[in-house]
Amino acid sequence: MEVSAKSLIDQRPISRLQYATIVICFLMNMLDGMDVMVISYAAPAIAKSWSVSPEALGIVFSAGLFGMTFGALFLAPYADHIGRKSMILLSAAIMGISIYLTSLSASIIPLIAFRFISGLGIGSMLASTAALASEYTPNKTRDFWVSFVISGYPVGAVLSGLVAAKVIPASGWQTMFQIAGVATFLALPLIQFFLTESLDFYLKSQPHLALEKANSILAKMSHTLVDTLPNKPAKRTGIPIKSLLEDEYKLPTIQLWVALFLAFATLYFLTSWIPKLATNAGLPIELAIYAGTVFNVGAFFGITMQGYFSSLFGLKKTIGIFLIMTGVVMASFQLFMGSSTLLLVFALLGFGIQGGFVGLYAVAARMYPTEFRTTGVGWSIGIGRLGGIIGPAVGGVLIGMGLSMVTNFLIYAVPTIFAGIMTMYISSKKIS
Template sequence: MAAREAKMAAGGTTGEFHAAASSGMAGWTRLQIMVVALCTLINMLDGMDVLIISYVAPAMAKDWGVSFEMLGVVFSAGLVGMMLGSIVLAPLADGTGRRPVVLGALVVITIGAFGTGLVRELPALVVFRLLTGLGIGTLLASVAALASEYAPPGKRSIAIGWFQAGYPIGAVLTGFASIWAIPQFGWQSTLLGTAVVSAAVLPFAFFLLPESQDFLQNRQPAGALAKINALRVQLNMPQLDSLPPPRSRGALPKLGHLFSGGLWKSTLTLWLSIFLGYLVLYFVTSWIPRLATEAGLSAANSLWAGSVFNLGGIVGTTSIGWLATRRDIGWLIRCYMLVGAVLLVVFSQSMPLALVLAVAVGMGLAVQGGFSGFYSLAAQIYLTEVRSSGIGWAIGIGRGGSVIGPLLGGFLLGQQLPLWIVFLCFAIPLALSGTLAALIRGRSDLA
């Protein structure tokens, strides 16, 4: 894996970065640690945003009289926004820079989160959920690309694993906070708390998040040389006297670039695999508190099921990043997803509380761990100048599955089907998602 990543990085600033790192940069610099940590913090907002709605859903449904089907609409509204942000806005980062896109998206997230907590009618809540999702979908591809690009040689998968761990960490903290806050302050005040958290992240990103060194060299905006050399000082790299001719200066990547050079098979397979993975992941994350209730848990214990599911996700996302330095990431995704498919069916059975929580931990480890591998897989496939576009389109297309998953779950649950049949309907696409991921080959395989 390390050899593959070194080969992929050849050329441009990334090639220099990895070559210099191999000779004089053992381990991590402070800048690299700070960038990956900040990207992880930003990704925690995704976990917080998705899970807060599922945690407040039982109280909201009781307060406003919301049906299963309408809860599915509420869950999916934010996911529609994420899909649109990933496809329409995230590719702007390859033409205008990662940093401005991330900062703008954080502002949108904060506005949407405050609106969600202040409204008093369901249609307005759906609109602000859509706006919040738009911001999250826009920034995730850029922060994933930054975490990947600032990683030391051979550590890209680990960096992406840490970045992806931000999602379940945010979800777990949100779950624990919700267990305490909803009874104390109400579900809408709890939503306002997430808006305060989003607003607090913004100044950290403004003052600490650097621009991508790869972007600065490939696009060469005004002052690019000085900015690159300032970053190279912090990365313990020699200064540059001049920059090479820019590549495609000012031109935005086109969708066709993701299909050229023999990439079309990998791109289409990646899209389908992520689509199916999102379908299952967001069905589980959106519905797990209510599903735990349907499986026989009390309302209070069902919130714990959601929290421990994401505790397992932390282990899963970090472990797959570590394992990916030793094994093929596609093979690992398949193993994780197949285990997750089995545990989905097991979770539908009536069990004691301790066993339900143990299975929930295993599901989180397998499903979220396997899914987090898609970011590393996508980063391997695409060159630097189209990486945000490649990841953005893959995640954007995939988020179509995240929209369908909660809606389909609401429909199936509304039909009063046996719970094991509902879970089987999602275990099958999860197994297929992992199988397809194992067929995808990175750029080094296509050369």
């Protein structure tokens, strides 16, 4: 008897094994959010302690972004060869070691190096958890669960911010990196003993002992065991990265990359400049500090609601509306200047832009087959992060030219709306 992982998971209620996979992937993305944001929370203390210039700190931030981009582009694709679980373990180990060692940095150079290395793990972690979540969830609710797993990212960012606010003034920025490193290390046994490798990976990629391992998973899911593996899909020629731009995948891949590049550019413009944007827009400094937290709280609700609506109305339409509405809010930002509703506007921006761009991860997870799914998700994230590198830099130039916040928001509303329109026209038949 042969079995299709897709039909098995689509036709049966979600098992405890599947829920455990979802929860662990969510927790891994919480660690991702914590490990990304810890440098932002520590930056003022580092600058004061070392008398570091804003330009030097900018290089530290960029090193982390470059690391995440390289991790998504070049490390994550190995999950299609060694398995999702192995890559998640490797990513957590890289993150834990490099983030803990960051606390021992005594100058800017090792800080830059450790941020780049930790970025490698962060970039590959996000792609691997998205792929694994998509392979263990039913077709009907897959978009919700993939989005839910990635919503761990802003949750980790918010919680680590609350911890940093207490720890850094009392114990120094080094202690915050030690806490983040130890927390990531503690995840390793959780991954090893409670996370299950993708059943789809065993059935289609068929590594050593694939039949025994697949039957072990089937037994835990209370399903009939199989005697033989299904016919192995024909091996695609060339490297998996090349497969993204071949045949039926070429046009939708380019459309997805353009949408992600533009959405990431706006997202990182907002996250990099929100405290300054908030004070310039008339918020007192005490409330401006909370603008980033409010943005991430909005993001969590945006991501989960987007996943829910995508399951009902389809991914392309839902994401398109989220991004277009975000662009409209940005274009009408002048209406809220100096208003008491400004924090609510930042929450709405987090809701829309993060809900929209995370939905594009679910598009990538649906669009590509198991054989190169993590490669597809990783390259989508990597191309998006290039927008994330360029977006804040262009914003800095525009602000330096003396353009007002209202004008900046108006400028960045254009790529946001265009990303929404592009998403609606992604030509893959696998995306609703």
